Amino acid sequence: MSTFTVVNPATAEPVTDVELATVEDADAAIARAHEAFPSWAAVAPGERATLLRRFAAVVDAHVEELAEIEVRNAGHTWGNATWEAGNVRDCLNYYSAAPERLFGRQIPVPGGIDVTFREPLGVVGVIVPWNFPMPIMAWGMAPALAAGNTVVLKPAELTPLTAMRIAELALEAGIPEGVLTVVPGAGSVVGERFVTHPLVRKVCFTGSTAVGKRVMAGCAEQVKRCTLELGGKSANVVFADADLAAAAAAAPYAVFDNAGQDCCARSRILVERSAYEEFLSLLEPAVKAMAVLDPSDRRSEMGPLISQRQKDVVTGYVDEVDVAFTGPAPDGPGFWVPPTVVLADSTEQRIWREEVFGPVVAVLPFEDEADAVAMANDTDYGLSGSIFTRDLGRALRVARGVQAGNLSVNSHSAVRYWTPFGGFKQSGLGRELGPDAPDAFTEEKNVFIAH
Numbered sequence: 001m002s003t004f005t006v007v008n009p010a011t012a013e014p015v016t017d018v019e020l021a022t023v024e025d026a027d028a029a030i031a032r033a034h035e036a037f038p039s040w041a042a043v044a045p046g047e048r049a050t051l052l053r054r055f056a057a058v059v060d061a062h063v064e065e066l067a068e069i070e071v072r073n074a075g076h077t078w079g080n081a082t083w084e085a086g087n088v089r090d091c092l093n094y095y096s097a098a099p100e101r102l103f104g105r106q107i108p109v110p111g112g113i114d115v116t117f118r119e120p121l122g123v124v125g126v127i128v129p130w131n132f133p134m135p136i137m138a139w140g141m142a143p144a145l146a147a148g149n150t151v152v153l154k155p156a157e158l159t160p161l162t163a164m165r166i167a168e169l170a171l172e173a174g175i176p177e178g179v180l181t182v183v184p185g186a187g188s189v190v191g192e193r194f195v196t197h198p199l200v201r202k203v204c205f206t207g208s209t210a211v212g213k214r215v216m217a218g219c220a221e222q223v224k225r226c227t228l229e230l231g232g233k234s235a236n237v238v239f240a241d242a243d244l245a246a247a248a249a250a251a252p253y254a255v256f257d258n259a260g261q262d263c264c265a266r267s268r269i270l271v272e273r274s275a276y277e278e279f280l281s282l283l284e285p286a287v288k289a290m291a292v293l294d295p296s297d298r299r300s301e302m303g304p305l306i307s308q309r310q311k312d313v314v315t316g317y318v319d320e321v322d323v324a325f326t327g328p329a330p331d332g333p334g335f336w337v338p339p340t341v342v343l344a345d346s347t348e349q350r351i352w353r354e355e356v357f358g359p360v361v362a363v364l365p366f367e368d369e370a371d372a373v374a375m376a377n378d379t380d381y382g383l384s385g386s387i388f389t390r391d392l393g394r395a396l397r398v399a400r401g402v403q404a405g406n407l408s409v410n411s412h413s414a415v416r417y418w419t420p421f422g423g424f425k426q427s428g429l430g431r432e433l434g435p436d437a438p439d440a441f442t443e444e445k446n447v448f449i450a451h
């Protein structure tokens with residue numbers, strides 16, 4: 001068995017070594033989850049609800065501990081990390097209501113009655129990226145468990161620590177052995193095995209579009225269900241009639257939060273030409289004022305990137321273009337890149353088209369509403385986006401016109417666990433969260449009973 005050294009991104013110092021699972025380990029975890037499935041599926045709805053609420057309560061009692069682990073492992077700011085641990089608790093609580101509400105339908109038919117059931121799938125494999133280890137774990141795990149499935153979950157190689165701890169907390173809360181198993185390992189080993197193993201009945205993948213396509217192709221071999229949450233290049237569209245001061249004050253947080261390592265990052269800012277200069281003059285002080293500090297400092301608003309490799313990727317993009325202005329960043333060790341604003345020359349530039357996944361935003365002017373929508377949609381992605389305007393009709397027209405799964409008007413709302421989340425186009429397939437998420441972890445069965 002090989003090991004992986006987890007590194008603190010803020011200091012580049014090693015944190016701990018984690019053993020990486022082999023294919024045999026993954027097979028054993030899947031076999032245990034398969035064995036645990038019938039009894040978990042048979043737990044009475046109210047009892048399953050109670051267990052999930054107990055799991056949420058145990059997570060709640062460990063929010064600070066989980067946040068501390070995430071600050072060290074992922075370089076997330078203290079504020080973000082505590083929100084993320086709280087999000088695990090909230091998802092568990094929200095979906096704890098689902099077992100008692102997994103409704104079927106009664107459909108009128110001649111000669112008898114017809115009813116539908118929501119049957120759990122069996123073992124669900126959840127594959128998590130490194131950028132939001134705790135929330136993305138919860139978004140797959142909580143509705144899958146609520147619907148009566150057992151879960152094997154692979155955290156990203158770089159950020160396994162919170163997932164491993166949450167699995168311990170599940171046992172402490174009384175979730176039976178084998179119902180939730182965290183399998184730290186390489187994507188090419190454990191992740192691939194979730195895709196190829198016939199007893200894994202659904203793969204819930206969040207990560208890059210390139211790997212997501214591979215996962216989908218692999219799942220096709222067995223007509224395995226899959227949900228894909230992939231990359232993004234989301235637009236923040238600012239009209240001249242907007243509250244420009246508010247739009248400029250909010251824009252940095254919409255792209256530089258989590259150091260830009262956010263699939264929903266509004267990494268393209270489109271500004272109506274007549275407001276372009278004024279918007280930039282308001283944006284600059286907002287970017288310069290960002291508190292880019294060691295993430296364990298409670299005042300920190302932005303931390304480091306996850307790894308030297310990610311820093312090299314991001315600086316590779318920045319080196320190709322002229323930087324308009326940057327915010328601050330600490331000197332010294334750690335994978336720091338300052339918040340960076342680029343005035344794009346054309347929509348053909350890599351910085352405008354590709355997901356940088358770092359604290360870099362590109363800005364371009366647009367002419368009118370039709371131009372704004374066309375530019376926003378000129379991308380293979382379609383995950384999220386924002387619209388700033390005081391004109392309600394325009395806000396609705398543009399929100400309906402932008403091909404993306406999650407839009408916000410006069411705000412950059414974060415993902416809410418009780419509303420659906422997912423991407424159009426190459427940003428994904430299927431939806432997570434919201435009231436319907438447990439359905440996506442079931443098969444609908446139709447039963448006719450003759451009179």
Ligand code: NAD
Nearest residue numbers: 128129130155156187191192207208211229230231232263
């Ligand atoms: P990644 O695709 O490299 O890895 C994601 C996960 O897949 C990791 O756990 C990895 O080990 C695993 N993996 C790698 N190769 C695999 C394979 N062949 N088979 C199965 N699993 C494999 O992505 P990343 O770099 O960890 O994360 C960043 C990407 O995730 C960005 O593109 C970002 O936009 C995307 N993302 C999307 C969402 C969303 O909800 N849409 C949320 C967060 C991140």
